[in-house]
Amino acid sequence: MQINKIKKEIAEMLSDVFDGATIMVGGFGEAGSPIELLHGLIDHGAKDLTIIANNSGNGRVGLGALIGQKQVKKVICSFARSAKGITFQELYNKGEIELEVVPQGTLAERIRAAGSGIPAFYTATAVGTPLAIGKEEKIFNGKKYILEEALNADFALIKADVSDRYGNLTFKKTARNFNPIMCMAAKQSLIQVRKLIEPHQTNPENVITPGIFVKKIIEIDNPIIETNAIEEGMIYP
Amino acid sequence: MTKKNFTNAEKGWERGVIASKIANDLPHASYVNLGIGMPELVSQHIKDDREIIYHSENGLLGMGPTPNENEIDFDLINAGKKPVTILPGGSFCHHADSFSMIRGGHIDYCVLGAMEVSMNGDLANWSTGKGIPAVGGAMDLVAGAKNVFVMTQHLTKEGKPKLVEKCTLPLTGSGVVSRVYTDYAIIDITKEGFKIVEINENLSIEYLQTVTEGRVYQ
Numbered sequence: 543m544q545i546n547k548i549k550k551e552i553a554e555m556l557s558d559v560f561d562g563a564t565i566m567v568g569g570f571g572e573a574g575s576p577i578e579l580l581h582g583l584i585d586h587g588a589k590d591l592t593i594i595a596n597n598s599g600n601g602r603v604g605l606g607a608l609i610g611q612k613q614v615k616k617v618i619c620s621f622a623r624s625a626k627g628i629t630f631q632e633l634y635n636k637g638e639i640e641l642e643v644v645p646q647g648t649l650a651e652r653i654r655a656a657g658s659g660i661p662a663f664y665t666a667t668a669v670g671t672p673l674a675i676g677k678e679e680k681i682f683n684g685k686k687y688i689l690e691e692a693l694n695a696d697f698a699l700i701k702a703d704v705s706d707r708y709g710n711l712t713f714k715k716t717a718r719n720f721n722p723i724m725c726m727a728a729k730q731s732l733i734q735v736r737k738l739i740e741p742h743q744t745n746p747e748n749v750i751t752p753g754i755f756v757k758k759i760i761e762i763d764n765p766i767i768e769t770n771a772i773e774e775g776m777i778y779p
Numbered sequence: 780m781t782k783k784n785f786t787n788a789e790k791g792w793e794r795g796v797i798a799s800k801i802a803n804d805l806p807h808a809s810y811v812n813l814g815i816g817m818p819e820l821v822s823q824h825i826k827d828d829r830e831i832i833y834h835s836e837n838g839l840l841g842m843g844p845t846p847n848e849n850e851i852d853f854d855l856i857n858a859g860k861k862p863v864t865i866l867p868g869g870s871f872c873h874h875a876d877s878f879s880m881i882r883g884g885h886i887d888y889c890v891l892g893a894m895e896v897s898m899n900g901d902l903a904n905w906s907t908g909k910g911i912p913a914v915g916g917a918m919d920l921v922a923g924a925k926n927v928f929v930m931t932q933h934l935t936k937e938g939k940p941k942l943v944e945k946c947t948l949p950l951t952g953s954g955v956v957s958r959v960y961t962d963y964a965i966i967d968i969t970k971e972g973f974k975i976v977e978i979n980e981n982l983s984i985e986y987l988q989t990v991t992e993g994r995v996y997q
Contacts, residue, residue, distance in 0.1 A: 645918040715852065
């Protein structure tokens with residue numbers, strides 16, 4: 543029997559998601575954001591989710607839509623502000639959603655650390671700032687550092703460009719961003735890809751995320767482009 | 780030092796002039812990260828005698844200019860989430876590698892905006908203390924880049940000095956700024972205070988002192 547991580551339905555991709563889960567969402571703004579999987583999560587209906595992502599969504603599409611459905615209790619991100627970030631702003635102003643602000647590089651490193659079995663690390667980022675309050679300090683070679691802990695997740699929703707049935711992923715341009723490290727940090731990484739190919743077509747030299755970090759894959763060959771969807775007035779669901 | 784509002788402040792250098800002064804101080808073959816907004820102008824003023832490689836936090840090294848409208852690709856954006864291009868010799872990487880370039884001390888210069896800079900090089904540029912707190916990569920850049928340049932107007936829109944003895948806004952980093960470029964002067968952060976490297980040709984040191992909190996000297 544052959545290994546085959548490819549699923550046909552988005553519901554199958556999200557079948558293990560549960561209320562209260564911690565879910566990483568790939569992408570930087572709209573580049574690499576798994577909009578179809580996020581819409582699947584709205585259809586799934588899981589609640590009290592903690593979302594780890596760089597941003598907090600735009601309009602009522604993708605992550606913005608999920609937050610608008612009040613399925614998210616907490617967002618851990620570096621930049622939760624955006625001109626089109628209507629749903630997060632509204633809930634935040636009402637005190638109905640929690641926010642943990644993390645410097646972008648610390649966010650990336652906490653995710654990378656989780657995927658690599660490193661429970662915590664010291665960094666100079668944020669030393670002397672409000673984001674260092676309550677964190678352990680230590681001096682190495684005369685310079686002050688703070689302790690930051692790894693960020694683990696139950697699931698990661700990821701958009702990649704191309705995959706084979708093993709989950710050997712490549713990404714497109716700057717849509718790579720957080721996606722490879724989130725695949726490593728989550729117990730289950732769930733991938734939407736633009737194109738599926740046969741394993742013999744995969745060039746091993748070009749694989750960015752090896753299949754060991756991938757749980758399930760679905761082909762979404764013409765994914766929604768967030769900017770265009772918002773301009774066209776798309777509201778999900 | 781009095782906290783005055785300088786509503787009839789002197790006119791200083793135009794933004795393009797400040798940008799060209801920064802561009803002249805970036806050595807050939809530097810790896811540079813330009814902050815969103817005014818610092819982005821610097822890339823338009825690099826002379827032909829040097830090649831600079833631009834880094835964008837979202838995993839792009841070798842960033843090029845804005846594309847033509849028919850070449851826009853929403854999967855090729857900069858840290859401000861605006862469409863950009865990649866130059867020959869450029870590369871993509873994931874976010875942890877991109878921030879290793881910053882945090883590991885591989886970026887030679889970053890140029891950032893400021894709300895306040897203090898005499899000991901503290902920088903406040905991410906939060907007014909109001910609204911949704913959002914930091915992005917600013918704290919990583921100031922902690923990791925080899926040289927942190929600030930590009931800013933000398934006074935706030937309300938006419939208050941941005942160069943201060945001690946920052947009152949939440950810090951981005953402590954003791955991190957090496958040089959400040961304003962419309963009034965180029966100033967180095969030193970143990971003795973704000974050291975004038977160059978002053979706007981139309982201004983006196985006395986005037987510069989009145990619009991700066993904390994000692995300026997030449």
